Amino acid sequence: MKKIFLSALTIISFIAYGVYQRNQKEIAVQPLPQPVPISPTDAPSPTESVAQHISTAPVMPTNTPVPVSKGKYKDGTYTGSVADAFYGNIQVQAVIKNGKIATVNFLQYPNDRGRSIEINRQAMPLLSQEAIQAQSAQVDIVSGATDSSRAFIESLGSALSQAI
Amino acid sequence: MKQTELLWDMPITLEILDASVSKKDFDEIFSYFRTIDDTFSSYKKTSEISRINHGDLVRSNWSRDMETIFSLAEKTTKETNGYFSILHNGMYDLSGIVKGWAILQASDMLKKKGLKNFYVDAGGDIQVSGKNSDGKPWRIGIRNPFNRQENVKILSIVDHGVATSGTYIRGQHIYDPFHPKKQITDIVSLTVIGPDVFEADRFATPAFAMGKKGIQFIEKLEGFEGYMIDSGGVATYTSGFQSYVYKDTAIN
Numbered sequence: 001m002k003k004i005f006l007s008a009l010t011i012i013s014f015i016a017y018g019v020y021q022r023n024q025k026e027i028a029v030q031p032l033p034q035p036v037p038i039s040p041t042d043a044p045s046p047t048e049s050v051a052q053h054i055s056t057a058p059v060m061p062t063n064t065p066v067p068v069s070k071g072k073y074k075d076g077t078y079t080g081s082v083a084d085a086f087y088g089n090i091q092v093q094a095v096i097k098n099g100k101i102a103t104v105n106f107l108q109y110p111n112d113r114g115r116s117i118e119i120n121r122q123a124m125p126l127l128s129q130e131a132i133q134a135q136s137a138q139v140d141i142v143s144g145a146t147d148s149s150r151a152f153i154e155s156l157g158s159a160l161s162q163a164i
Numbered sequence: 165m166k167q168t169e170l171l172w173d174m175p176i177t178l179e180i181l182d183a184s185v186s187k188k189d190f191d192e193i194f195s196y197f198r199t200i201d202d203t204f205s206s207y208k209k210t211s212e213i214s215r216i217n218h219g220d221l222v223r224s225n226w227s228r229d230m231e232t233i234f235s236l237a238e239k240t241t242k243e244t245n246g247y248f249s250i251l252h253n254g255m256y257d258l259s260g261i262v263k264g265w266a267i268l269q270a271s272d273m274l275k276k277k278g279l280k281n282f283y284v285d286a287g288g289d290i291q292v293s294g295k296n297s298d299g300k301p302w303r304i305g306i307r308n309p310f311n312r313q314e315n316v317k318i319l320s321i322v323d324h325g326v327a328t329s330g331t332y333i334r335g336q337h338i339y340d341p342f343h344p345k346k347q348i349t350d351i352v353s354l355t356v357i358g359p360d361v362f363e364a365d366r367f368a369t370p371a372f373a374m375g376k377k378g379i380q381f382i383e384k385l386e387g388f389e390g391y392m393i394d395s396g397g398v399a400t401y402t403s404g405f406q407s408y409v410y411k412d413t414a415i416n
Contacts, residue, residue, distance in 0.1 A: 127380070128400070128401055140283070140302050141177075142307050143327070145353060
Protein backbone atom coordinates (compact mmCIF):
# COMPACT_ATOMS: atom_id res chain seq x y z
CA MET A 1 0.00 0.00 0.00
CA LYS A 2 2.81 2.37 0.97
CA LYS A 3 4.66 1.45 -2.24
CA ILE A 4 1.62 2.19 -4.36
CA PHE A 5 1.21 5.51 -2.58
CA LEU A 6 4.85 6.43 -3.13
CA SER A 7 4.71 5.46 -6.82
CA ALA A 8 1.52 7.50 -7.25
CA LEU A 9 3.15 10.44 -5.52
CA THR A 10 6.21 10.17 -7.78
CA ILE A 11 4.01 10.01 -10.91
CA ILE A 12 1.96 12.98 -9.75
CA SER A 13 5.14 14.92 -9.03
CA PHE A 14 6.40 14.21 -12.55
CA ILE A 15 3.11 15.27 -14.09
CA ALA A 16 3.03 18.39 -11.96
CA TYR A 17 6.61 19.21 -12.93
CA GLY A 18 5.78 18.65 -16.60
CA VAL A 19 2.80 20.95 -16.42
CA TYR A 20 4.87 23.52 -14.56
CA GLN A 21 7.60 23.39 -17.22
CA ARG A 22 5.08 23.78 -20.01
CA ASN A 23 3.59 26.79 -18.33
CA GLN A 24 7.04 28.25 -17.86
CA LYS A 25 7.68 27.86 -21.58
CA GLU A 26 4.39 29.45 -22.48
CA ILE A 27 5.19 32.39 -20.27
CA ALA A 28 8.61 32.73 -21.83
CA VAL A 29 7.33 32.99 -25.40
CA GLN A 30 4.47 35.24 -24.56
CA PRO A 31 5.14 38.80 -25.77
CA LEU A 32 5.09 41.24 -22.93
CA PRO A 33 2.43 43.80 -23.47
CA GLN A 34 3.71 47.12 -22.22
CA PRO A 35 1.53 50.12 -21.65
CA VAL A 36 2.68 53.25 -23.40
CA PRO A 37 4.22 55.15 -20.52
CA ILE A 38 2.44 58.39 -21.01
CA SER A 39 -0.08 59.05 -18.32
CA PRO A 40 -3.51 59.58 -19.83
CA THR A 41 -4.05 62.61 -17.64
CA ASP A 42 -1.18 64.40 -19.35
CA ALA A 43 -2.31 63.49 -22.85
CA PRO A 44 -3.98 66.40 -24.56
CA SER A 45 -7.68 65.93 -25.08
CA PRO A 46 -9.01 66.61 -28.57
CA THR A 47 -10.30 69.99 -27.46
CA GLU A 48 -6.89 71.00 -26.18
CA SER A 49 -5.41 69.89 -29.46
CA VAL A 50 -7.69 72.24 -31.33
CA ALA A 51 -6.37 75.09 -29.25
CA GLN A 52 -2.80 73.99 -29.87
CA HIS A 53 -3.20 73.81 -33.59
CA ILE A 54 -4.95 77.09 -33.78
CA SER A 55 -2.26 78.67 -31.69
CA THR A 56 0.41 77.40 -34.10
CA ALA A 57 -1.51 78.79 -37.05
CA PRO A 58 0.57 81.99 -37.40
CA VAL A 59 3.57 79.75 -38.08
CA MET A 60 2.00 78.64 -41.35
CA PRO A 61 3.67 80.11 -44.39
CA THR A 62 1.71 82.99 -45.81
CA ASN A 63 2.27 81.69 -49.30
CA THR A 64 0.94 78.18 -48.66
CA PRO A 65 -2.05 77.62 -50.91
CA VAL A 66 -4.51 77.42 -48.05
CA PRO A 67 -7.72 79.10 -49.11
CA VAL A 68 -8.05 80.72 -45.66
CA SER A 69 -6.73 84.04 -46.86
CA LYS A 70 -8.77 84.13 -50.02
CA GLY A 71 -11.71 85.90 -48.48
CA LYS A 72 -15.33 85.01 -48.06
CA TYR A 73 -16.80 81.56 -47.79
CA LYS A 74 -20.37 80.45 -48.04
CA ASP A 75 -21.98 79.91 -44.67
CA GLY A 76 -22.45 76.33 -43.62
CA THR A 77 -20.68 73.37 -42.10
CA TYR A 78 -18.06 71.60 -44.17
CA THR A 79 -16.24 68.40 -43.43
CA GLY A 80 -12.65 68.05 -44.56
CA SER A 81 -10.88 65.01 -45.91
CA VAL A 82 -9.12 62.60 -43.58
CA ALA A 83 -5.47 63.63 -43.51
CA ASP A 84 -2.69 61.46 -42.23
CA ALA A 85 -1.02 63.07 -39.26
CA PHE A 86 1.33 60.14 -39.17
CA TYR A 87 0.46 58.64 -35.80
CA GLY A 88 -3.19 58.73 -36.66
CA ASN A 89 -5.67 60.58 -38.80
CA ILE A 90 -6.87 64.13 -38.55
CA GLN A 91 -10.22 65.19 -39.90
CA VAL A 92 -11.69 68.59 -39.25
CA GLN A 93 -15.02 70.25 -39.79
CA ALA A 94 -15.17 73.96 -40.50
CA VAL A 95 -18.22 76.00 -39.54
CA ILE A 96 -18.56 79.17 -41.62
CA LYS A 97 -20.60 82.09 -40.33
CA ASN A 98 -20.82 85.44 -42.10
CA GLY A 99 -18.25 84.25 -44.59
CA LYS A 100 -15.64 83.58 -41.92
CA ILE A 101 -14.44 80.49 -40.09
CA ALA A 102 -16.39 80.45 -36.85
CA THR A 103 -15.30 77.08 -35.48
CA VAL A 104 -13.05 74.22 -36.41
CA ASN A 105 -14.07 70.89 -34.92
CA PHE A 106 -11.83 67.88 -34.81
CA LEU A 107 -13.82 64.85 -35.97
CA GLN A 108 -10.80 62.60 -35.87
CA TYR A 109 -7.69 63.07 -33.86
CA PRO A 110 -5.01 60.50 -33.10
CA ASN A 111 -5.80 58.91 -29.80
CA ASP A 112 -4.05 55.58 -29.65
CA ARG A 113 -1.87 56.23 -26.65
CA GLY A 114 -3.50 53.60 -24.51
CA ARG A 115 -2.76 50.77 -26.85
CA SER A 116 -0.33 48.09 -25.88
CA ILE A 117 3.05 47.84 -27.42
CA GLU A 118 5.58 45.17 -27.86
CA ILE A 119 9.21 46.00 -27.37
CA ASN A 120 11.32 45.02 -30.31
CA ARG A 121 13.83 42.55 -28.96
CA GLN A 122 15.96 42.40 -32.06
CA ALA A 123 17.83 45.59 -31.33
CA MET A 124 21.48 45.85 -32.25
CA PRO A 125 23.77 44.85 -29.40
CA LEU A 126 25.19 48.37 -29.07
CA LEU A 127 21.84 50.03 -29.04
CA SER A 128 19.67 50.24 -25.93
CA GLN A 129 15.96 50.59 -25.56
CA GLU A 130 13.60 52.11 -23.05
CA ALA A 131 9.99 53.13 -22.84
CA ILE A 132 9.81 56.91 -23.11
CA GLN A 133 9.09 58.80 -19.91
CA ALA A 134 8.68 62.45 -19.15
CA GLN A 135 11.73 64.20 -17.69
CA SER A 136 10.56 67.36 -16.03
CA ALA A 137 13.67 69.39 -15.21
CA GLN A 138 13.87 72.95 -16.56
CA VAL A 139 15.26 73.29 -20.08
CA ASP A 140 16.74 76.18 -22.09
CA ILE A 141 15.66 74.95 -25.52
CA VAL A 142 13.47 72.18 -26.97
CA SER A 143 14.27 70.00 -29.96
CA GLY A 144 11.40 68.42 -31.86
CA ALA A 145 9.93 68.16 -35.29
CA THR A 146 9.28 71.55 -36.80
CA ASP A 147 6.16 73.34 -35.61
CA SER A 148 3.28 73.73 -38.03
CA SER A 149 0.78 71.15 -39.08
CA ARG A 150 0.43 70.06 -42.64
CA ALA A 151 -2.20 67.46 -41.84
CA PHE A 152 -4.27 70.16 -40.17
CA ILE A 153 -3.80 72.52 -43.10
CA GLU A 154 -4.67 69.75 -45.56
CA SER A 155 -7.92 68.78 -43.88
CA LEU A 156 -8.95 72.38 -43.23
CA GLY A 157 -8.07 73.32 -46.81
CA SER A 158 -10.25 70.56 -48.16
CA ALA A 159 -13.14 71.59 -45.88
CA LEU A 160 -12.86 75.19 -47.02
CA SER A 161 -12.58 74.33 -50.70
CA GLN A 162 -16.18 73.15 -50.43
CA ALA A 163 -17.23 76.49 -48.98
CA ILE A 164 -16.12 78.52 -51.99
CA MET B 165 19.22 89.00 -24.84
CA LYS B 166 16.83 86.85 -26.78
CA GLN B 167 14.91 87.35 -30.01
CA THR B 168 12.52 85.19 -32.02
CA GLU B 169 11.37 85.73 -35.58
CA LEU B 170 9.24 83.69 -37.93
CA LEU B 171 11.32 82.83 -40.96
CA TRP B 172 11.55 79.82 -43.27
CA ASP B 173 8.07 78.78 -42.10
CA MET B 174 9.31 78.30 -38.53
CA PRO B 175 10.24 80.21 -35.41
CA ILE B 176 13.94 81.06 -35.18
CA THR B 177 15.28 81.97 -31.76
CA LEU B 178 18.62 83.45 -30.93
CA GLU B 179 19.75 83.95 -27.35
CA ILE B 180 23.08 85.55 -26.53
CA LEU B 181 24.24 85.83 -22.92
CA ASP B 182 27.54 87.72 -23.29
CA ALA B 183 27.51 91.19 -21.71
CA SER B 184 29.04 92.70 -24.86
CA VAL B 185 26.06 91.75 -27.04
CA SER B 186 24.10 94.49 -28.81
CA LYS B 187 20.88 94.76 -30.76
CA LYS B 188 23.02 95.10 -33.89
CA ASP B 189 24.32 91.54 -33.48
CA PHE B 190 20.75 90.21 -33.55
CA ASP B 191 19.83 92.35 -36.56
CA GLU B 192 22.82 91.08 -38.50
CA ILE B 193 21.98 87.44 -37.87
CA PHE B 194 18.28 87.78 -38.71
CA SER B 195 19.05 89.78 -41.82
CA TYR B 196 21.49 87.04 -42.82
CA PHE B 197 18.71 84.47 -42.34
CA ARG B 198 16.44 86.52 -44.59
CA THR B 199 19.03 86.53 -47.37
CA ILE B 200 19.28 82.74 -46.99
CA ASP B 201 15.52 82.53 -47.45
CA ASP B 202 15.70 84.83 -50.49
CA THR B 203 18.28 82.54 -52.08
CA PHE B 204 17.20 79.04 -51.11
CA SER B 205 13.47 79.04 -50.47
CA SER B 206 11.49 77.02 -53.00
CA TYR B 207 8.38 78.91 -51.84
CA LYS B 208 9.74 82.19 -53.17
CA LYS B 209 9.29 82.54 -56.90
CA THR B 210 12.19 84.95 -57.23
CA SER B 211 14.69 82.92 -55.19
CA GLU B 212 17.79 81.59 -56.87
CA ILE B 213 16.67 78.01 -56.34
CA SER B 214 13.27 78.72 -57.93
CA ARG B 215 14.99 80.21 -60.96
CA ILE B 216 17.21 77.13 -61.17
CA ASN B 217 14.16 74.88 -60.88
CA HIS B 218 12.43 76.75 -63.67
CA GLY B 219 15.47 76.60 -65.91
CA ASP B 220 16.00 80.35 -65.77
CA LEU B 221 19.55 80.24 -64.41
CA VAL B 222 22.47 78.42 -66.01
CA ARG B 223 24.95 76.78 -63.70
CA SER B 224 27.78 79.17 -64.55
CA ASN B 225 25.65 81.96 -63.05
CA TRP B 226 24.95 80.22 -59.77
CA SER B 227 26.10 81.95 -56.59
CA ARG B 228 29.00 80.53 -54.60
CA ASP B 229 26.67 79.60 -51.73
CA MET B 230 24.48 77.65 -54.14
CA GLU B 231 27.48 75.70 -55.42
CA THR B 232 28.55 75.04 -51.83
CA ILE B 233 25.11 73.72 -50.89
CA PHE B 234 24.91 71.49 -53.96
CA SER B 235 28.31 69.96 -53.27
CA LEU B 236 27.44 69.40 -49.60
CA ALA B 237 24.16 67.80 -50.66
CA GLU B 238 25.98 65.53 -53.11
CA LYS B 239 28.44 64.49 -50.39
CA THR B 240 25.56 63.74 -48.02
CA THR B 241 23.73 61.68 -50.65
CA LYS B 242 26.86 59.52 -51.06
CA GLU B 243 27.43 59.17 -47.32
CA THR B 244 23.84 58.06 -46.74
CA ASN B 245 23.74 55.62 -49.68
CA GLY B 246 21.15 57.72 -51.43
CA TYR B 247 18.81 58.22 -48.48
CA PHE B 248 19.48 61.93 -48.60
CA SER B 249 18.14 63.54 -51.74
CA ILE B 250 17.52 67.15 -52.77
CA LEU B 251 15.61 66.09 -55.88
CA HIS B 252 11.89 65.72 -55.22
CA ASN B 253 9.51 65.27 -58.15
CA GLY B 254 12.05 66.70 -60.56
CA MET B 255 12.61 69.83 -58.47
CA TYR B 256 15.42 70.73 -56.11
CA ASP B 257 14.38 71.19 -52.50
CA LEU B 258 17.33 72.29 -50.39
CA SER B 259 15.53 72.58 -47.07
CA GLY B 260 17.12 69.36 -45.77
CA ILE B 261 20.59 70.85 -45.88
CA VAL B 262 20.33 74.64 -45.91
CA LYS B 263 18.83 75.05 -42.45
CA GLY B 264 21.63 73.38 -40.52
CA TRP B 265 24.24 75.03 -42.70
CA ALA B 266 22.76 78.51 -42.19
CA ILE B 267 22.52 78.04 -38.41
CA LEU B 268 26.15 77.03 -38.31
CA GLN B 269 27.18 80.03 -40.45
CA ALA B 270 25.28 82.30 -38.06
CA SER B 271 26.97 80.67 -35.08
CA ASP B 272 30.39 81.22 -36.69
CA MET B 273 29.51 84.87 -37.38
CA LEU B 274 28.72 85.35 -33.67
CA LYS B 275 31.96 83.66 -32.62
CA LYS B 276 33.94 85.96 -34.91
CA LYS B 277 32.38 88.89 -33.08
CA GLY B 278 33.87 87.46 -29.89
CA LEU B 279 30.55 86.20 -28.52
CA LYS B 280 30.82 82.96 -26.63
CA ASN B 281 27.65 81.96 -24.80
CA PHE B 282 24.64 81.63 -27.06
CA TYR B 283 22.36 79.32 -28.97
CA VAL B 284 20.62 79.46 -32.33
CA ASP B 285 17.42 77.43 -32.64
CA ALA B 286 15.61 77.13 -35.96
CA GLY B 287 12.49 75.04 -35.57
CA GLY B 288 14.10 72.64 -33.11
CA ASP B 289 17.47 72.33 -34.85
CA ILE B 290 19.96 73.83 -32.46
CA GLN B 291 23.56 74.99 -32.24
CA VAL B 292 24.82 75.83 -28.78
CA SER B 293 27.98 77.62 -27.76
CA GLY B 294 29.51 78.01 -24.32
CA LYS B 295 27.29 77.85 -21.23
CA ASN B 296 23.75 78.78 -20.22
CA SER B 297 22.72 81.52 -17.77
CA ASP B 298 23.64 79.33 -14.79
CA GLY B 299 27.11 78.82 -16.20
CA LYS B 300 26.18 75.20 -16.93
CA PRO B 301 25.94 73.28 -20.23
CA TRP B 302 22.86 74.20 -22.25
CA ARG B 303 19.88 72.02 -21.44
CA ILE B 304 17.96 70.82 -24.46
CA GLY B 305 14.72 68.89 -24.07
CA ILE B 306 13.71 66.24 -26.59
CA ARG B 307 10.01 66.84 -27.11
CA ASN B 308 7.57 64.01 -26.53
CA PRO B 309 6.18 63.27 -30.00
CA PHE B 310 2.87 62.24 -28.42
CA ASN B 311 2.51 65.22 -26.12
CA ARG B 312 4.18 68.45 -27.07
CA GLN B 313 4.01 69.88 -23.54
CA GLU B 314 6.40 67.22 -22.34
CA ASN B 315 10.08 66.38 -22.77
CA VAL B 316 11.13 62.74 -22.79
CA LYS B 317 14.84 63.44 -22.34
CA ILE B 318 16.92 66.37 -21.26
CA LEU B 319 20.32 66.77 -22.84
CA SER B 320 23.26 68.61 -21.38
CA ILE B 321 25.16 70.05 -24.34
CA VAL B 322 28.38 72.02 -24.77
CA ASP B 323 29.44 73.26 -28.24
CA HIS B 324 27.48 70.71 -30.24
CA GLY B 325 24.53 70.63 -32.57
CA VAL B 326 21.21 68.86 -32.04
CA ALA B 327 18.60 68.19 -34.73
CA THR B 328 15.32 66.30 -34.63
CA SER B 329 13.50 64.82 -37.56
CA GLY B 330 9.93 63.73 -37.17
CA THR B 331 6.62 63.39 -38.86
CA TYR B 332 4.35 64.01 -35.93
CA ILE B 333 3.72 67.71 -36.24
CA ARG B 334 3.93 68.55 -39.90
CA GLY B 335 2.37 65.30 -40.92
CA GLN B 336 4.23 63.19 -43.42
CA HIS B 337 7.00 65.44 -44.68
CA ILE B 338 9.89 63.04 -44.78
CA TYR B 339 9.90 60.23 -47.26
CA ASP B 340 12.12 57.38 -48.29
CA PRO B 341 13.71 58.37 -51.64
CA PHE B 342 13.73 54.71 -52.65
CA HIS B 343 10.01 54.33 -52.00
CA PRO B 344 8.53 57.81 -52.43
CA LYS B 345 4.99 56.53 -52.12
CA LYS B 346 5.64 54.59 -48.93
CA GLN B 347 4.95 56.37 -45.69
CA ILE B 348 7.30 56.07 -42.77
CA THR B 349 5.06 54.82 -40.02
CA ASP B 350 7.22 52.80 -37.65
CA ILE B 351 9.18 55.69 -36.14
CA VAL B 352 7.97 59.13 -35.14
CA SER B 353 11.03 61.05 -33.99
CA LEU B 354 14.79 60.87 -34.38
CA THR B 355 17.10 63.23 -32.52
CA VAL B 356 20.74 63.43 -33.58
CA ILE B 357 23.57 64.97 -31.56
CA GLY B 358 26.54 65.88 -33.77
CA PRO B 359 29.76 67.90 -33.70
CA ASP B 360 27.68 70.84 -34.96
CA VAL B 361 24.12 71.51 -36.10
CA PHE B 362 24.97 71.23 -39.78
CA GLU B 363 26.33 67.72 -39.27
CA ALA B 364 23.45 66.70 -36.99
CA ASP B 365 20.80 68.10 -39.33
CA ARG B 366 22.12 66.67 -42.58
CA PHE B 367 22.05 63.15 -41.14
CA ALA B 368 18.83 63.41 -39.13
CA THR B 369 16.50 63.51 -42.15
CA PRO B 370 18.01 60.64 -44.19
CA ALA B 371 18.42 58.51 -41.04
CA PHE B 372 14.74 59.08 -40.33
CA ALA B 373 13.92 58.02 -43.89
CA MET B 374 15.70 54.71 -43.17
CA GLY B 375 13.00 53.89 -40.61
CA LYS B 376 14.06 51.68 -37.70
CA LYS B 377 17.48 51.10 -39.27
CA GLY B 378 18.26 54.81 -39.06
CA ILE B 379 19.47 54.58 -35.48
CA GLN B 380 21.96 51.88 -36.53
CA PHE B 381 23.23 54.25 -39.20
CA ILE B 382 23.79 56.93 -36.53
CA GLU B 383 25.50 54.38 -34.27
CA LYS B 384 28.04 53.72 -37.01
CA LEU B 385 28.85 57.40 -37.48
CA GLU B 386 31.88 58.55 -35.54
CA GLY B 387 31.08 61.49 -33.25
CA PHE B 388 27.30 61.20 -33.47
CA GLU B 389 24.66 59.97 -31.06
CA GLY B 390 20.96 59.44 -31.58
CA TYR B 391 17.64 58.91 -29.82
CA MET B 392 14.85 57.37 -31.87
CA ILE B 393 11.24 57.07 -30.74
CA ASP B 394 8.98 54.56 -32.46
CA SER B 395 5.25 54.72 -32.92
CA GLY B 396 4.69 52.57 -29.83
CA GLY B 397 6.49 54.99 -27.53
CA VAL B 398 9.69 52.96 -27.26
CA ALA B 399 13.01 54.72 -27.66
CA THR B 400 16.19 53.20 -29.07
CA TYR B 401 19.43 55.05 -28.44
CA THR B 402 23.07 54.80 -29.43
CA SER B 403 25.90 53.54 -27.23
CA GLY B 404 27.26 56.97 -26.26
CA PHE B 405 23.94 58.78 -25.95
CA GLN B 406 23.66 58.56 -22.15
CA SER B 407 26.78 60.69 -21.71
CA TYR B 408 24.80 63.67 -23.07
CA VAL B 409 21.78 63.14 -20.84
CA TYR B 410 21.28 65.65 -18.05
CA LYS B 411 21.43 63.99 -14.65
CA ASP B 412 18.89 65.56 -12.38
CA THR B 413 20.61 65.09 -9.02
CA ALA B 414 17.92 67.03 -7.16
CA ILE B 415 15.36 64.36 -7.93
CA ASN B 416 17.38 61.17 -7.84
